[in-house]
Amino acid sequence: MRRITVLRLSHRVGRDERVTTHVGLTARAFGASGIVISGDEDRGVIESLTRVTELWGGPFEVRYVRDWRGYLRSAKAAGAYVVHLTMYGLPLPEVLEELRRVLAEREMVVVVGSSKVPREVYEVADANVSIGNQPHSEVAALAVFLDRLLDGLVFRISFSDAKVRVVPDPRRKVVLRRRETALAEDPSPSDDKLL
Numbered sequence: 132m133r134r135i136t137v138l139r140l141s142h143r144v145g146r147d148e149r150v151t152t153h154v155g156l157t158a159r160a161f162g163a164s165g166i167v168i169s170g171d172e173d174r175g176v177i178e179s180l181t182r183v184t185e186l187w188g189g190p191f192e193v194r195y196v197r198d199w200r201g202y203l204r205s206a207k208a209a210g211a212y213v214v215h216l217t218m219y220g221l222p223l224p225e226v227l228e229e230l231r232r233v234l235a236e237r238e239m240v241v242v243v244g245s246s247k248v249p250r251e252v253y254e255v256a257d258a259n260v261s262i263g264n265q266p267h268s269e270v271a272a273l274a275v276f277l278d279r280l281l282d283g284l285v286f287r288i289s290f291s292d293a294k295v296r297v298v299p300d301p302r303r304k305v306v307l308r309r310r311e312t313a314l315a316e317d318p319s320p321s322d323d324k325l326l
């Protein structure tokens with residue numbers, strides 16, 4: 132199956148734009164299928180993640196839900212397995228094999244917080260999982276979680292409908308652009324070539 136959706140809780144306009152955007156970018160680059168954002172509704176974050184997906188490829192679904200409880204309830208009713216990333220949970224290495232087995236058969240929703248996470252998230256989750264037991268960041272936690280769960284997919288992932296693609300180079304920025312991609316969408320100055 133291998134379908135993972137990240138649920139970003141408690142987004143706050145004026146405080147979390149950058150971190151929530153980075154949660155979305157990390158989810159996409161490391162192999163998740165989409166992000167659902169809850170908390171304050173923020174068109175700017177949704178539009179910027181959608182623009183990245185249009186340019187760098189997908190599919191990657193980006194959407195807002197007001198009612199995260201309802202979202203989790205219906206995801207679970209449809210068979211999804213909910214993982215909550217929290218410093219208080221079981222260390223990922225202890226549950227990794229079980230999570231890989233689950234992912235082969237069921238959709239997974241990975242919940243990351245922002246400010247204080249309500250108690251019921253711990254209760255509704257099928258697994259509360261820690262990436263070390265020190266406080267750090269939702270971006271770091273998500274990156275390590277997806278990297279371990281998907282066994283380094285970030286280094287192999289490719290997006291077939293991408294308009295631009297990086298060619299790794301030890302010294303220069305090299306970006307291949309699909310022929311029809313407008314110059315205005317060029318992501319950065321580079322020694323670019325046409326695909």
Ligand code: SAM
Binds near residue numbers: 218243246247270272
């Ligand atoms: N103070 C908040 C609380 O008490 O729930 C957590 C704030 S933390 C900056 C934001 C999010 O990062 C958390 O909700 C969790 O998803 C993630 N996070 C931070 N440290 C983590 C860790 N060691 N393991 C797993 N997730 C972590």
